[in-house]
C-alpha cells in the first residue's frame with residue numbers, strides 16, 4: 228500500500244462516504260465524485276483507500292478515474308481557471324481564449340502549473356451566455372473575454 | 387429446452403435458445419472470424435465484450451450488421467456471414483485496427499501465433515489505407531513478462547483473465563479513446579503491481595502485446611561455453627504439449643524425442659524435474675503427516691489445512707493477497723527449486739566441479755518459474771540454484787533454430803541419477819496430480835500398508851473446486867483442490883473465516899494446472915487441448931513401472947547418501963523455504 232499522507236479527518240470522511248454507499252462496488256463512480264469534492268482531486272492514495280473499502284482492484288479504480296475526464300489526479304491550482312465552451316461562448320471565440328491560456332500558462336486542460344498557482348479546465352455553459360465568452364477564476368466571473376485580455380487576467384493573480 | 391430454427395448462409399439449423407449466431411454457425415460448419423471474443427469451455431472462462439466487430443454478419447430485416455459473438459439466434463432468422471457488405475465491413479474494421487498497430491510482424495515474438503496476423507491473412511488485407519498517428523507507450527519489462535502495449539488492440543482478454551479468472555486485479559483498461567490500453571494501476575510497472583506472473587494474460591493475448599521474457603539466448607550462450615557443465619531439467623507438463631509445436635496431435639507424449647532433442651542441443655546432462663517432484667512428495671508428504679499426527683495428538687499450535695507450494699504463481703498470490711495465511715502452505719520448495727540445490731550441492735560435488743561452473747536450466751510450462759528462479763532466497767552467495775528457466779514455447783524455438791528435425795528423432799532416455807522418476811511425479815503437471823501423488827506416499831507411510839490401487843480417481847477432473855475424502859485406514863482425510871487463482875481465493879476465504887474442514891489443499895494457479903500454464907503452446911481457447919494433455923500425463927503415469935515417489939530407488943539412494951531423512955537438517959537447509967508479506971510492495975511511484 229502507498230504510504231498514506233492524507234489528513235486523518237478527511238480520510239475518515241472518505242471512509243464514511245464509502246460506508247454510506249454500503250461499500251458497494253457498483254457505486255464506485257459516485258464514491259469517486261464525493262472523494263473528489265473532499266480532496267479536490269484523486270491522488271493515488273485516495274484511490275487505494277477506495278479500492279480497499281469497496282473491495283475492487285486499484286487498477287480498476289484507476290481505470291475508471293482515467294476514463295472520465297471529470298476526474299483528475301492533479302490537485303487544482305490556487306486559482307482554478309475555467310473557460311466556458313458552451314455553444315454561445317464557443318461561437319464567440321472561447322476556443323481562442325482557451326488556446327491563449329494554454330500558451331501563457333504552458334499547461335494543458337486538466338493540468339496545474341508547476342508552482343501550483345493556476346490550473347486550467349473547461350466548462351459547459353455557466354448560464355451567463357449574455358457575457359460570452361465567459362471565464363471563471365475561482366468564484367469570479369469574467370465576461371466578453373478576448374484572447375488579448377487573457378494576459379491581464381493572469382497578471383491579476385500572479386505574485 | 388427450447389429450440390430455435392434459423393438459416394445461415396442458406397443452411398438450416400436448429401439450436402438451443404440463447405445460442406449465439408457464432409455458435410449456431412459452427413453447427414453447420416461455418417467458422418465466423420472473431421478477435422475480441424475468447425472462451426475456454428467448461429472452465430467458466432469467457433470474454434465477450436462485443437467490441438471489435440470483426441465477427442459482424444448480416445441479419446435479414448436488420449438495418450445494421452450484427453456481431454455474431456453477442457447476437458442470439460432467433461426463430462426464422464436469416465443470416466449471411468460472407469455477403470459483400472459483410473466482407474467489406476469486416477475488412478474495414480480490420481484495416482482500422484491495423485492502422486494503429488506497428489507493422490513489425492517479421493521480428494515480433496508472437497509471429498506465427500498472432501491472431502491479428504492470421505486475420506489479416508485470412509481477410510486478404512493487402513494494404514492499410516488509413517494512415518495516421520500511432521499511439522506509443524513505453525515498453526515494460528518485468529522479471530517474467532514483457533508488456534509491449536503498442537501492440538494492444540483492446541480486446542481486454544487479459545483483463546478478464548487477471549480480474550475475473552485469477553482475481554489478481556493487476557491489469558485494467560485505462561484512459562480512453564486513442565490512448566486506451568490495459569495497464570496496472572497508475573500505469574506503474576508490472577513488477578510493482580500485485581501481478582503473480584501466472585502468465586494467463588500472455589496465454590490469451592491475441593497479439594504480441596504480452597509475451598514472456600525470452601531467455602533462450604542466454605541458454606545458447608552457456609551451451610557454447612566450454613567451462614560450463616550445463617544441466618537441464620524438464621517439467622512434467624512439457625512432454626504432454628511440446629509435440630503441438632511440431633504439428634502433432636494435442637495429447638501426444640514426446641518424452642523420448644524431447645530428451646533426444648535436448649541432447650542434440652548440447653546439454654551435458656538431461657535430467658527430469660519429475661525426479662525433484664518425487665523429492666517434493668517426500669518432504670511435503672512428511673510435513674503433512676507430521677502436522678496431522680501432532681494435530682491428532684491434540685497439539686493446538688498445528689496449522690491445518692496444509693497447502694501445496696509447488697506453484698510459484700500461487701506462492702506470489704498468497705504473499706500479495708493473503709500474507710496473514712503464509713504460515714499454512716507447506717515450506718517445501720517447488721520441484722524446480724529442489725532440483726537446483728540437489729544438482730549444485732550434490733551432483734556437482736560428485737562430478738568434482740565447483741557450483742559456479744554448473745549451469746542449471748529448466749524447461750517449464752510456466753512463466754512464473756522465470757521469476758521464481760530469480761528470487762534472492764534461492765541463491766547461494768549470489769549464485770542462483772537455477773540459472774535460467776525457459777518455457778515450452780522457447781524450447782520449441784531452440785529446437786527449430788538448431789535445425790533439428792524433431793519428428794525424425796529417436797526416443798532417448800533421461801540421464802541418471804536425476805532423471806529417474808515415478809508415475810506419481812508425472813501427474814504433478816495436472817490439477818489434482820500433486821495431491822494424488824502425496825496421497826499415494828502419505829497413505830503407505832501413515833498406515834504401514836500397501837495400496838491396492840494407486841489411482842485416486844476421486845481427485846481427478848476439471849471441476850474448478852473439488853473435494854474428496856480419502857480413507858487412511860479408518861482416518862478420513864479431507865482434501866480440497868482448486869485450479870485458477872479465483873478458485874483458490876474462495877478456499878482461502880473459507881479458511882480465513884474458519885469455515886474450512888480440509889486437512890490438505892492443492893492449489894495450482896493456472897486453469898487445468900501446469901498443462902494449461904502460461905508458457906505452454908497457445909491453445910487459442912480450445913479446452914479440449916488441455917484435457918488431452920492431462921490425459922496424456924495420466925497415461926504416462928499408468929505406464930511407469932514405479933508409481934509411488936517413496937519407491938524411487940534414486941530418491942532412496944539420495945537420502946541415504948546425502949540428505950539423511952525427510953525434514954532432517956540437510957533437507958531443511960536445502961529443500962525448504964519461507965514466505966514473505968508482499969502486500970506492502972504494491973507501491974506507487976510519484
Ligand code: SF4
Pocket residue numbers: 531544547548552554555556557580581582583584585586587588
Ligand atoms: S501474469 Fe497473471 S497476475 Fe500477472 S497480469 Fe497476467 S494474468 Fe494478471
Ligand code: SF4
Pocket residue numbers: 537538539540541542543544545568587590591592593595596
Ligand atoms: S494486451 Fe493483449 S489481451 Fe490485453 S487487451 Fe491488449 S491485445 Fe488484448
Ligand code: FES
Pocket residue numbers: 419420421422423435436437438439440441442453454455456
Ligand atoms: S469477436 Fe465479436 S465483437 Fe469481437
